[in-house]
Amino acid sequence: MRITQVAVTPPMLADYPESFAPLRERGIAVRINDGQYPMDAQSLARFVGTAEAAIIGLDEISAILFEMCPALRVVARNGVGMDNVDLAAASARGILVTTPLGANSTSVAELAIGLTITLARHVIPTHNRVQRGEWRRTQGMQLSGKTLGIVGLGRIGKKVAVRAQAFGMRVIANDIAPDAMFAAQHNIEMTGFGRVLEESDVVSLHVPLTDLTVHLIDRAALARMKPGALLINTARGPVIDSAALAEAITTGQLAGAALDVHTVEGRIDAVLAGLENVITTTHLGAYTRESLIATTEMAVDSILQILDGAAPIGLMNPACWPPRA
Numbered sequence: 585m586r587i588t589q590v591a592v593t594p595p596m597l598a599d600y601p602e603s604f605a606p607l608r609e610r611g612i613a614v615r616i617n618d619g620q621y622p623m624d625a626q627s628l629a630r631f632v633g634t635a636e637a638a639i640i641g642l643d644e645i646s647a648i649l650f651e652m653c654p655a656l657r658v659v660a661r662n663g664v665g666m667d668n669v670d671l672a673a674a675s676a677r678g679i680l681v682t683t684p685l686g687a688n689s690t691s692v693a694e695l696a697i698g699l700t701i702t703l704a705r706h707v708i709p710t711h712n713r714v715q716r717g718e719w720r721r722t723q724g725m726q727l728s729g730k731t732l733g734i735v736g737l738g739r740i741g742k743k744v745a746v747r748a749q750a751f752g753m754r755v756i757a758n759d760i761a762p763d764a765m766f767a768a769q770h771n772i773e774m775t776g777f778g779r780v781l782e783e784s785d786v787v788s789l790h791v792p793l794t795d796l797t798v799h800l801i802d803r804a805a806l807a808r809m810k811p812g813a814l815l816i817n818t819a820r821g822p823v824i825d826s827a828a829l830a831e832a833i834t835t836g837q838l839a840g841a842a843l844d845v846h847t848v849e850g851r852i853d854a855v856l857a858g859l860e861n862v863i864t865t866t867h868l869g870a871y872t873r874e875s876l877i878a879t880t881e882m883a884v885d886s887i888l889q890i891l892d893g894a895a896p897i898g899l900m901n902p903a904c905w906p907p908r909a
Contacts, residue, residue, distance in 0.1 A: 625644055706724050731753065
């Protein structure tokens with residue numbers, strides 16, 4: 585396979601030119617987007633243009649891109665999660681799609697723990713009151729001795745579990761493909777989804793967005809949660825039914841929620857706006873210097889591996905390997 589150009593859509597990656605040095609050393613031109621991000625389908629296709637490879641972040645990777653960019657042979661995600669990728673359309677055209685498995689797990693896990701502490705101790709509303717000149721303390725919840733329920737004990741969920749145990753939390757978890765060895769080694773009880781909801785003081789979501797997980801946390805699931813529990817979502821916004829969550833918060837069924845992801849990327853759901861005990865952040869999970877460098881370097885490595893004739897690590901459509909001539 586011949587690659588002469590790589591188009592890079594996340595503008596912030598311009599801060600890490602050293603990550604692209606291996607490509608440039610091979611004479612490959614690297615173009616980094618300095619405008620809108622994420623881009624709509626038409627803008628993305630215009631930016632990618634005649635590039636044979638693209639490193640893409642949050643942009644929607646659809647059939648439109650493949651149709652408008654016939655030279656494109658490789659799409660390297662610089663983040664995990666494939667919900668923004670039409671993998672079937674890519675595979676139909678023989679386009680290789682890679683993802684940097686595990687490269688951002690630590691950063692996301694740290695944010696999940698940070699949000700848990702922030703929510704449990706009412707840090708943000710207390711800060712806001714102090715800024716208004718009010719000096720009033722709010723009784724919080726100690727994490728030690730409490731139960732953390734993890735939905736999705738994958739790469740990120742495992743790191744959350746270990747960090748929560750360092751605080752003295754009991755950890756239970758649910759996963760469709762449980763890693764029994766890891767669970768046994770770390771004293772994590774694998775159990776049913778319903779029991780995780782019913783027994784946990786804090787529920788932390790770490791599942792991919794699929795047809796099975798859209799509104800996994802719906803009105804019925806929220807009703808099963810322990811009264812006064814906390815809900816943390818650093819996975820994908822549509823995993824939670826926002827209207828049902830707003831109702832559970834306002835009625836007091838839940839004591840609070842912390843959301844790093846939202847139904848639509850770039851804006852908070854209107855039903856959650858203004859709720860004091862709902863923390864919202866701007867999809868910061870993987871947004872650390874360390875994570876950005878790691879995911880970018882893995883994306884670059886995958887392109888180099890393909891150039892060298894090796895199946896890349898993190899190839900999401902292995903049936904397309906080896907690539908078409």
